[in-house]
């Protein structure tokens with residue numbers, strides 16, 4: 001099996017998932033503000049160190065997505081760079097490589113992800129420093145008259161170009177087209193927009209000759225908008241999400257690792273568990289940021305005496321989601 005195929009298969013292995021810890025500096029600062037903690041290079045290093053050194057985290061987590069700053073920081077006890085530290089624990093190191101969002105066609109709400117310039121050089125360097133997979137996130141916003149086909153198309157093209165460059169650098173691309181669930185729209189509208197988005201993404205991936213066996217798809221779940229009066233049940237979310245994915249995702253894709261997207265920790269786990277009750281063409285797992293970290297962040301509250309309890313909070317979410325990958329909750 002090629003390296004790409006075996007890494008992709010490892011990333012979506014049953015019983016395990018991916019921890020997204022790649023918040024950019026501004027996002028991390030926002031999270032730290034919520035717990036009245038100063039965000040600086042040192043405190044961010046401390047926080048990531050706390051997460052990654054949780055006892056036996058590798059039982060539940062087989063990959064961690066890092067932000068560039070963390071990628072070059074060290075595990076504090078062993079003074080080892082994080083990529084090598086994670087590798088020593090059997091956790092694949094990943095790296096966020098997109099350059100963030102820009103306004104699309106001067107629209108006030110539509111965005112396109114940028115960062116293709118010189119990406120090939122960046123990717124080879126990350127590979128040589130130990131990264132084994134990468135992540136690029138596109139964002140599709142739902143609203144009055146949006147998303148436009150042009151915006152979906154531009155984001156799908158960016159994802160496909162990025163994915164091809166990753167594979168040329170021997171990195172497995174996480175392809176993340178996130179349809180945001182903010183708003184009062186119904187689950188059926190989420191379904192339609194996710195369907196349009198995934199359809200555009202897979203036609204671009206095919207057009208660019210991306211090897212589908214060497215990617216991991218990281219989509220949103222199909223949910224009712226967070227402010228919709230009528231919130232779909234766990235069963236309906238699982239059924240509509242799988243239907244939408246089945247419509248669009250070829251069975252050559254080894255796995256789907258969902259983002260949590262602002263759902264509560266518990267719901268993110270229950271939805272995953274419900275989906276795994278069904279037979280699917282691909283492995284179905286998690287690549288959560290907030291749904292794994294929120295409780296740990298709040299428990300830590302920036303205080304070193306809370307580290308152990310915060311690590312336990314992370315492990316408890318990681319374990320629950322690990323069980324959800326085999327519908328064992």
Ligand code: 13P
Pocket residue numbers: 020137176259260261262287288289290291
């Ligand atoms: P959330 O699970 O918090 O949505 O984050 C996942 C992620 O990696 C977003 O790009």
